[in-house]
Amino acid sequence: MNQMENKQQTPSKKKFKMPSAYTILFLIIIFVAILTWLIPAGQYSTDKAGNIIAHTYKAVAANPQGIWDVFTAPIYGMIGNDHTEGAISISLFILVIGGFLGVVNQTKALDDGISSVVSKYKGKEKILIPLLMILFALGGSTYGMAEETIAFYPLLIPVMIGVGFDKMVAVAIVLVGSQVGCLASTVNPFATGVASQTLNISPGDGILSRIVLLIITVAISILYVYRYASKIEKDPAQSIVFDQHEDDLKRFALDHKDQAGAKMTGRQKAVLWLFGLTFLLMIIGLIPWDQINAKWTFFASFTKWLQSIPVLGDLIGSNLVPFGSWYFTEITTLFFLMAVIIMFVFKMKESTFVDSFLNGMGEFLGVAIIVAVARGIQVIMNDGNITATVLHWGEMGLSNLGSVVFIILAYIFYIPMSFLIPSTSGLAAATMGIIGPMGKFAGVDPSLVVTAYQSASGWVNLITPTSGVVMGALAIANVNITVWWKFMFKLMIYLFLTTAIFLGIMALL
Secondary structure (H helix, E strand, O other), X not given: OHHHHHHHHOOOOOOOOOOOHHHHHHHHHHHHHHHOOOOOOEEOOEOOOOOEOOOOOEEOOOOOOOHHHHHHHHHHHHHOOOOOOOOHHHHHHHHHHHHHHHHHHHOOHHHHHHHHHHHHOOOOHHHHXXXXXXXXXXXHHHHXXXXXXXXXXXXXXXXXXXXXXXXXHHHHHHHHHHHHHHHOOOOOHHHHHHHHHHOOOOOOOOHHHHXXXXXXXXXXXXXXXXXXXXXXXXXXXXXXOHHHHHHHHHHOHHHHHHHOOOOOOHHHHHHHHHHHHHHHHHHHHHOOHHHHOOOOOHHHHHHHHHHHOOOHHHHHOOOOOOOOOOOHHHHHHHHHHHHHHHHHHOOOOHHHHHHHHHHHHHHXXXXXXXXXXXXXXXXXXXXXXXXXXXXXXHHHHHOOOOHHHHHHHHHHHHHHHHHHOOOHHHHHHHHHHHHHHHHHHOOOOHHXXXXXXXXXXXXXXXXXXXXXXXXXXXXXXXXXHHHHXXXXXXXXXXXXXXXXXXXXXXXXX
16 A cells, blocks of 8 residues: 555656647747847848848837737748748648659559569669669659658568678668758758748759759768678678677568569559659759750740640640749649549549548648748748848848858758757748848858758758657667667768868859
């Protein structure tokens, strides 16, 4: 009885749990609202395009934000108001791409595609390291592939162990491959898309330089993992998890047998081709061809000619926008259209298509909402007339800084911010409205600021314990995160220095 009473009276220790990104962002909204009572109000003059004109800052009447303003901020963050553009276009795009991925996942084309590649290269597993890492990197770079990778760890771990490597090789192939792709995102809607929309630029701006960064960082990562695998192949005792080798042989033996021999149907292959074509069309549509070369007007001329054809032009539609001029409306339409095409090609039932599309949208609803909540920070700052004041402080502070120093400092700034706000889309919406314009004062193109932000976010998401993807992968592999940090230490240094040097060079060009 006494023992029971003592147990009841002893308070249980609760472990600290990091609040969700929503809570963190809302707390930031409250904090910024308090700042509107303390920071002097001001405004900049703007040109016809709405761009800030340097050295035109002037003080204006204060407009401190109250409790009601705090709670309406996320609402205006979605729909917009007189001072801030809403996030509705990017949020809708996120929902539609979620629906598109839901339809694709319903066909099992991606899962079985990777499985068939593994089966095809049985006996040549070393070739799988560069091949699969490139595939995962392309997924991360184009559509932010992250949670979708969880299904591949039980498949690859036994394969890599069985051919003389270890589970760290398997984890690195998937996790490093996909997250380095996110680090060098080209058109990733959750990083590049949200950040670009916040700065009112196209996600295609700066895409060529980001493709170069993608090639460099993926090559470094492949070489790092390949050299580790070769070392383990020669001497298994060199494995960082060699003490778990015998247990791993027992733990993953069944998984290897169950996953072997996956084959794809003709319809699944067609879905994969359509999947790749969708992202190819998006990239072609977003690249500003006529800005790269004034003579590259083929797509505009072709579209104009196509719409001039009697009947056919009307049948296609009068709102067709030529490649090179696409924005969120066009790429959202593309993903919706391709989802419908996949339904017909795969001969999917209408009810299955609708359920898959809506379920896919549901999985991305949280991301769509977090963009609006984060945009609420900018709403409070703009309505409280303190955005210009903060920019003015930045303008004065950056007057003696060169473009190289600024972009590297921006990159470093986003590393701790990525720990604080793990959501890439939330971080972009919360901060890009300030950091982007500051870059202009330092002579840095807004698209390069986007690259710095997403590079830092992708770098952090390779190792952060706040990432469900990282912790989920390590849980499946039965690897402690400190072991993962030890494995990644040198690669993290290589990627950090490479990205910093790349950003510095691009700032000079």
